[in-house]
Amino acid sequence: MLITVENLIFEYTGFRALNNVSFAIPPGSITALVGPNGAGKTTLLRCLSALEQPLNGSISIDNIDVLDQPRLCHRKVGYLSDFFGLYDKLTVRQCLHFVARAQGIEPEDCPKAIALVSKRLNISDRLEQTPAQLSRGLRQRVAIAQAIIHQPKVVLLDEPASGLDPEARHSLAELFLELQRQGMTLIVSSHILAELEAYSSDMLIIREGKIVEQISIQQHNAAPRKPFKLTLAEPVANLAEILAGIAQLSDISVDNAQAFFHLDGEATVQHQILKKLLEQNLPVCEFSPQATNFQDVYLSTLKS
Amino acid sequence: MNPEFQRNLYLEFSFARLIGMPLFLLFIFALSYLINEHKFDEETAAVAIWLYVFIVLFWGARQAAESIFDELRNHTWDIQKTSAISPWSLTWGKLFGSTLFNWYGGFFCLLVYAATATETDLPQSSAPVFITICYAIGSGLLVHSLSLLAGLFALRKKQTFNSSFSYLFVLFVVIYMSGMMISAKNDSLNTLNWYSFVIDSQAFGLISLFLACGWSIVGIYRLLAQELQIRTLPWIWLLFCGFLIVYSHGLIIGSDHKGHEFHQNFASSTFLMFATFAIGSCLTYGLILIDENNPMLIRRLWLYARQENWLRFFEEIPCWFVSLLLVLPASLYLSISFPFAETSEKLHFYPISAFLLMVRDVALVLFFNYAPNPKRALGLSVLYLTFLYWIIPAIFIEAGADLLAALFLPLFSENIGLSIILAGGQVALIGYLLFNRWQKTINQLQNDI
Structure with missing residues (x-):
């Protein structure tokens, strides 16, 4: 594991912000750090970046x-x-030069480092402008460029997409995936779960200073038991009974011409079940797995 | 080049400013020349030195403090804290980088001063001019470093409103240093004794000034090191206390050569302990009032002690506590060799009682700092101490109720034993209130857990 945290406790005056937090993060992952306001996300990131002493x-x-x-x-x-x-x-160039030098990059290597990071973040044409002249999205890119100019192994980003328009968010997601491809490990905290979904491989849920759950999204999606949705052309009175008779289905709920359930099995099993439903003369017009999004996982974890 | 210095160069040295400063000074000196009947003489020298005071001392002090507050305001402090820059690079990068433009202007002022004052000082030697220039440079350096130091203390409290306090503090130093600098050349004939050394008072003042600069730069270095998460033991603070004790003890012993009567009654070691008591007290009060006092520190220290993690324990121990500890043996020693000194008709100096009152005051300051909203802790502490030391005892003394006055300020008691009991009672009372407030904070924490 690249990052290992064990029994981390951080206290502000009269308030425990992190309470025995433990987790491990594999290299090359993008971990979404999610949780309600005041859950301890920022404190955790600040501890990880050695800005606070727990x-x-x-x-x-x-x-x-x-x-x-x-x-x-x-x-x-x-x-x-x-x-x-x-x-x-x-100017952006001077900002990057200062950070590069402050991070210990030798003066003769600075132009190369600036060129590399500005190309990576697509700000090469903005180097002679001052950050004050840039849009919020571009400022964000300059800030990220400063954070990664020394090629760190781990990048910690606290609410990086707040205040960005959808286009800027999309390009930010692309950028994070690019950084991941280049071997960096990212932890990104955000409130906007839909945005995290575009690039995260893991999710760390924190609530009231405790880690509630750590989920690997890939493993979660690869799990054999999946939520499914069945839509009929018209309502069928005994739909619930028919579905209950199929062994591989569980957690069944019927709502008029629609039914929701969990299906335990891979493609062949799914085909068999669809065949059974059609044999029962059900007017099936949709039988598909329901995409699990971060929002569902997050909410179900918090509920449980 | 030091990156922080270079960043400041980018900010401070535009082409326009590089040309603008000498041009501005040229116009001012030209005006002075015309007003002064086409002469460059002591009037011009005075204008040069006042311009220096304004450009280097006032403006420079502001620049030095702003080098910290700007980082806070612009949310860039984290960039520096997470960088690999060393505390020493940051110290001189900020101290000289942020004020370099002021030194640039100050250089021209001193050049004009040297040219015109040397002329007018003749036929005397040019040494006083040289001394004034040294004072000017030392004063600038001291004011800048103290300003940066005050800014760093404000930063530790995470309260930028303290900037106004820092400015006031620096303003006081600026005025004092300006006075010292301007009067430097008029004070060349006196000598003073430091231990058995007879030293020219100007030279002594100058050496003291540069030593103060050195210590304040060391202070900046230590505070920045802590900001950069470099943990340190309080050795440097102990050294600083030791330096001040030896420095002031030397002056006390030196004054013996002037034949003061009180020297005949006491041994040199008593004066050393008196210096320790006085310096330890001043540093304890100074630091407890301006430094960060967080109730969680006691909890951390308690935890480290339980874990027997003594290194962390001593790394986190507050420096005011180190100074307070120095006062304890001094007060015990003085209570034997110097027990009943009367400082006025009714006020006495009882070392043990004075130490206990210091402990009470520390507890009082911590009590205000441990409040749920400690933003007004400094103001409240000063207000309460004023009442306890001055207003309430003065009312009772004026009313003829000396015993009641001693109840608030036990140094008014005629009896040393009663004085110690009263001071001890006050320590117990404030200590109890402080413990309750701390316990309340910890209970709140336990409820969260």
């Missing part, structure tokens, strides 16, 4: 003990805070 527990990133060697951790981690700031009086 009361207790341990954090290891790429075999570095973050609490013992916070400065070493800064070299491995790129962090973008929710209220990120930019040096508005400098």
